[in-house]
Structures are given as structure tokens and as C-alpha cells.
Amino acid sequence: MKMSSIVRNSAKLVSPFLVTYGAYLVIHGHVSPGGGFQGGVILAVSVILLITSHGYTTVRTKFRLEMVRLIESTSIVLLIALGCMGVIGGSFFFNFLKGGTPGTLFSGGTVVLVNSIIGLEVGAAFTLLFYVLLRRAERA
Amino acid sequence: MLLVVLAALLLQLDYSREGNGSYAYYVSHPDEVGISNLVASVLADWRAYDTMGEAIVLFTAILGVYMALGRRDR
Numbered sequence: 199m200k201m202s203s204i205v206r207n208s209a210k211l212v213s214p215f216l217v218t219y220g221a222y223l224v225i226h227g228h229v230s231p232g233g234g235f236q237g238g239v240i241l242a243v244s245v246i247l248l249i250t251s252h253g254y255t256t257v258r259t260k261f262r263l264e265m266v267r268l269i270e271s272t273s274i275v276l277l278i279a280l281g282c283m284g285v286i287g288g289s290f291f292f293n294f295l296k297g298g299t300p301g302t303l304f305s306g307g308t309v310v311l312v313n314s315i316i317g318l319e320v321g322a323a324f325t326l327l328f329y330v331l332l333r334r335a336e337r338a
Numbered sequence: 339m340l341l342v343v344l345a346a347l348l349l350q351l352d353y354s355r356e357g358n359g360s361y362a363y364y365v366s367h368p369d370e371v372g373i374s375n376l377v378a379s380v381l382a383d384w385r386a387y388d389t390m391g392e393a394i395v396l397f398t399a400i401l402g403v404y405m406a407l408g409r410r411d412r
Contacts, residue, residue: 228378234389267404274397277390291386306373312382312389319393323400334407 201251209251216244224317228306234316241321246328254332263329270322277315280308 200206223237249257284292293307303310373379381389 228373228375228382230375231377233375233378233381270397270400274393277393281386281390291383291390293383306378307383308386309373309378309382312386313378316382316389316393320396323396326400327403330404330407 200253200256206251209247213244213248216240216247220244220317220321224313225310226303227313228309229303234313235320237313238317238320239324241317242324242328245321245325249328249332254329254336258329261325263326263333266322266326266329269318270326273315273319273322277312277319280311280315284308 220237220240220243223232223240224234227233227237245257245261281291284290284294286292287294291308291312293309306313373383
């Protein structure tokens with residue numbers, strides 16, 4: 199299922215900027231409004247926009263379902279491993295990298311890592327949800 | 339017996355809190371928080387355990403959808 203060439207070209211034009219904006223929201227989540235969940239949803243939307251304009255069978259060749267599944271499973275393991283690494287500082291999810299002047303990018307410590315992992319998890323989860331539903335819809 | 343010991347241990351902990359909630363604590367201890375976004379500080383630092391639970395809930399939901407609908411052959 200393909201849309202017209204205007205829709206396809208504008209979706210191709212907008213999608214990289216959506217990836218950039220989502221990455222900005224995730225990485226700067228502790229100094230400005232944003233965070234892991236919001237940035238992750240925008241990362242997922244950049245793929246879903248390509249799916250709605252180009253069709254699932256075209257997008258599937260670039261963003262493999264196995265890769266999305268791997269990212270989703272790996273990020274949840276990384277999050278639990280990060281929590282266990284906090285044990286060396288005293289407790290579960292202890293912020294052991296804390297430092298720097300407040301307001302700068304490196305002031306968050308593990309907050310940046312938690313936000314990045316949550317962003318990957320949420321983005322991969324929503325993309326995988328659309329993949330699974332669309333794979334079933336196109337088969338029927 | 340074990341429950342009584344555990345309860346005695348847990349009651350010994352310090353449950354005192356700031357009078358006006360977390361925002362007053364944030365204003366009065368800016369150096370201890372050190373993160374300029376209060377929402378991100380609560381979500382990913384103080385309550386990171388809760389955030390991990392949310393991520394696991396999402397992972398389990400997607401896992402259920404994948405198990406129910408993601409079969410290749412039918």
C-alpha cells in the first residue's frame with residue numbers, strides 16, 4: 199500500500215528531523231522538558247510515519263523486525279543491569295556518576311543513561327507493536 | 339518471629355519528611371538534587387525503581403501482543 203509521491207517525499211523529508219528531535223529530547227531530558235518516554239515515542243513516530251506513507255513491506259527491508267525486537271529486549275536488560283551497578287554506590291539505582299555543575303549536560307549522572315535506555319525501550323516497543331499488527335493485517 | 343524483627347527494623351528507619359513536599363525540598367536543597375529538571379530528577383533518580391517497573395510493564399505488554407498475534411504461519 200503506497201500513498202502519492204507528495205506524501206512519500208514529505209514523509210522521507212520529515213522523518214530524519216523527527217529522529218534528531220527525539221534524540222535531543224532524550225539526551226537533554228534532565229535539563230529541559232522532555233525525557234525518556236516522550237523522546238522514545240517521537241523516535242517510534244519517525245518509523246511509523248514511514249510505515250503509513252510507504253507501506254509495511256517497504257519499511258520492513260530497512261528496519262528489520264528482528265533488529266527492533268533485539269533493541270527492545272536488550273534495553274530492558276541494560277536497565278536492570280544499570281540498577282544493579284548502583285549497588286556499588288550503596289543501593290539499587292544509586293546515582294554513582296553524579297557531578298558537574300547543575301544545568302549542564304553532564305550534571306545528570308545516571309539520569310542520562312536511564313533516559314536513553316527508556317527512550318530506546320519505548321521507541322522499539324511501539325515500533326514492534328505496529329510491526330506485529332501490520333504483519334497480521336497484511337496477511338489477512 | 340521473623341516478622342516482628344523485620345517490623346522492628348523497619349520502624350527504626352527515618353521516616354521524617356519535608357513539610358511542604360518535594361518542591362520545598364528541591365528549593366531548599368538545590369546542591370543535593372543537582373538536576374535542573376525536577377520531573378526528570380524524580381522519575382530517573384529518586385524513583386528510578388518505579389521507572390524500571392513501568393518499562394517492565396511495557397515490555398510485558400508488547401511481549402503479550404507478540405505472543406498472541408505475531409505467529410508467522412497460519
